[in-house]
Amino acid sequence: MHVHAESMLLEAVRADGSPCETGEEGFASITPLYSYAMPLIRYVLSDLITVLEPCACGRGLPHISIAGGRLRSRFRFSDGTLVAADFRMSKNSALDGATRWQWAQVAPETLELRFVSRLDEQQIRYADMTALVQTVLGRPVTVRYKRLLAFPALPSGKHFDYVCELN
Numbered sequence: 001m002h003v004h005a006e007s008m009l010l011e012a013v014r015a016d017g018s019p020c021e022t023g024e025e026g027f028a029s030i031t032p033l034y035s036y037a038m039p040l041i042r043y044v045l046s047d048l049i050t051v052l053e054p055c056a057c058g059r060g061l062p063h064i065s066i067a068g069g070r071l072r073s074r075f076r077f078s079d080g081t082l083v084a085a086d087f088r089m090s091k092n093s094a095l096d097g098a099t100r101w102q103w104a105q106v107a108p109e110t111l112e113l114r115f116v117s118r119l120d121e122q123q124i125r126y127a128d129m130t131a132l133v134q135t136v137l138g139r140p141v142t143v144r145y146k147r148l149l150a151f152p153a154l155p156s157g158k159h160f161d162y163v164c165e166l167n
Contacts (some may be wrong), residue, residue: 002055003062008032010062012051013044025050027071046070073162075137078108083137085162097123100151105164110142116150 003010012026013019020026028045047070055063075083085103097119104112111133117124130143151159 001064001066002059003064005061007034010049010064011042012049012064013042017042017044020051022051022053046072072164073160075105075111075162075164076108076166077139077141085137100159102151102160103162105166106144107142108166109139110144112144112146114146114148114151116148121147 009031011019011029011031012024013029014024014026025048028047028049029042030045031041031043032039047066050065052063052065055061073085075085077083097117098115099118101113101115104114106112113129124145126143126145129145133143134140
């Protein structure tokens with residue numbers, strides 16, 4: 001992905017705020033160049049990016065890859081592996097009828113799917129969903145299911161599809 005450097009400075013920074021080397025994953029830090037009334041300088045997001053070598057297309061704009069979401073959305077397994085989860089729930093027929101969902105890592109090798117669904121319990125294909133998750137992650141994780149009537153609202157009003165609840 002090219003960065004429109006004419007309107008912003010986008011950097012990848014480490015947790016201590018120091019700049020990342022090319023090819024190193026870091027937090028997105030943005031400085032918009034158009035906000036004169038209230039400047040935003042090196043505003044660090046929780047999104048992970050990697051600054052890449054110049055693009056082969058020949059454009060002179062910086063080149064980045066979005067590294068797989070936010071740190072809080074990555075699952076951390078007992079062997080130290082970090083995985084950016086994306087189970088494509090909206091395109092998965094194993095849970096057709098789910099109107100809202102959230103995957104939570106509740107233990108090093110255990111995920112919990114919290115969901116609201118309009119389907120009857122007998123129509124939900126839990127085994128298919130478990131198989132999909134284990135295939136995507138490439139590991140035999142335990143998957144628990146928790147059906148909810150509604151999701152509790154976060155103070156921010158946001159909803160996160162993937163959360164790691166490990167300390």
